[in-house]
Amino acid sequence: MALLVAGIILFIATHLVRPFAPGLRAGSIATLGKPAFMAIHGIVSLLSLVMMAYGFVQARETGGTMLYQPPTFMTHITLTLMVISAICLVAAFLPAGYIRTKLKFPAVAAIKAWAFAHLLANGESYSVLLFGAILAWAIVLQISLKKRVTTGEATLPVFVSVRYDLIAAVLGLALYGLIVLKLHEWIIGVAPLVL
16 A cells, blocks of 8 residues: 555645645746656656556555455445546636536546545545545645635636537437546456446
């Protein structure tokens, strides 16, 4: 589980530099230049994601302590929350429709729904560690983003068209289908649906 823990720490540390160490971020950008800083940040982020995914698979193979046994019906709630998560994630990358304007930070909402959904369906220690840490990080990130909006450092999306809600719903459902039917099993080694 050491690789999983290291991946989580690296991911959270790199993604909380802006709210907790803005001087470090600004100094790094001044020294390296923004393109180099963003490239390094992207590479470290990708590395942390690979570490978390591989560490999670390793932890699952070696076993972990069962902290709680989720009831079977939680699987249905998890799958439903994942539909919402996929639609929110897609909406975050489109011009603003109602979804994006009402949620303000739809990517963060998607991450929180994803993490919470997985906590409902998984009671193993390594699952609780990963999804609990990501959920906590997303909550801190949302608080940070709200502060950035209040100080004028960031702006909220302005409504463009409901068309983008429809596109988010269609593409979100397609993404959900791809994840449930193939990607989840390919990346994590577990099929969310047994057909």
